Amino acid sequence: MKKLKKVLLGLLSIIMAVSLAACSKSSTSKEKKDYTPKSLTVAFVPSQAANKLEARAKPMEKMLSKKLGIPVHVTMSIDYTTVVEAMKSRKVDVGFLPPDGYVLAHKQGAADVLLQALRFGIKQPGGQNTKNLVDSYRAEILVKKGSKIKSWKQLKGKKIAVQTPTSSAGYVFPVAELEEKGLNVLKDSKLVTVTGHDQAVLDVLNGDTDAAFVFEDARNLVKGDVPDIMNRVVPIYFTKPIPNDTISVRSDMSPAFKKKLAKAFIEIGKSKEGHEMIASLYTHQGYVPVKDSDFNVVRKYDKIIEKEEDNK
Structure with a gap:
């Protein structure tokens, strides 16, 4: 009888431990869903x-x-x-x-x-805003006006200003679409990571890179300092819409x-x-x-x- 009692007590302890653990887990899960910032x-x-x-x-x-x-x-x-x-x-x-x-x-x-x-929305050519509000935009590939680069096909071996790999317009969409077209810029071009789409535009203007992947129309970011930027740096490609x-x-x-x-x-x-x-x-x-x-x-x-x- 004592032996049976010990077994039952042991089982009861295990059940209580599991139950407490479950309650603790449930409580933790609930806390994770109820975070309300104090700042x-x-x-x-x-x-x-x-x-x-x-x-x-x-x-x-x-x-x-x-x-x-x-x-x-x-x-x-x-x-x-x-x-x-x-x-x-x-x-x-x-x-x-x-x-x-x-x-x-x-x-x-x-x-x-x-x-x-x-x-x-953006209207091309010229990169001017429309009056329509939209929930998507495009990336564009810019080159300096007068450049020998007239098409994405000519970006092989060229130096391209890009943003970090998590930038949709400054990296992902242009890189992915060019890959679908048959150009692997990660392997066949030289990508130069810069901070800011305005810097990418200026790098093309100053000849530091041959092209840049930026959002449409990032040239407006530097228009205050370079009023004629629209004539000096021009798009050669636009991606599909990006959310x-x-x-x-x-x-x-x-x-x-x-x-x-x-x-x-x-x-x-x-x-x-x-x-x-x-x-x-x-x-x-x-x-x-x-x-x-x-x-x-x-x-x-x-x-x-x-x-x-x-x-x-």
């Missing part, structure tokens, strides 16, 4: 000179803080991979990520998409706070001061809800890049 850290990556972007982004701290009722800190990161890692380690709550940056973050369980940016940039959030953020945050960003985009700020940051004109499945085209292009890098 908010928002990360940007320069698409232009970092000092200019940081100065233009600073007003967002005050605007968001007023709407959310918590302190907000805006920070600059050197590239999108850094932002993804910071979100993964829970050091950054909100990231302004391009499509590829978001896809990478979501794949790693670091972020969920909250909103997508709206931009004015616009995202505002992405930590994957453990609570649904209630996500809703509050989305409302705040949308309202900021509609206000006069807020609209001027976001337009100066990334030429954003406002924000709208978006689904993860809207970025499947990006995943397709990422697979092309992965295959190309394996064959490099």
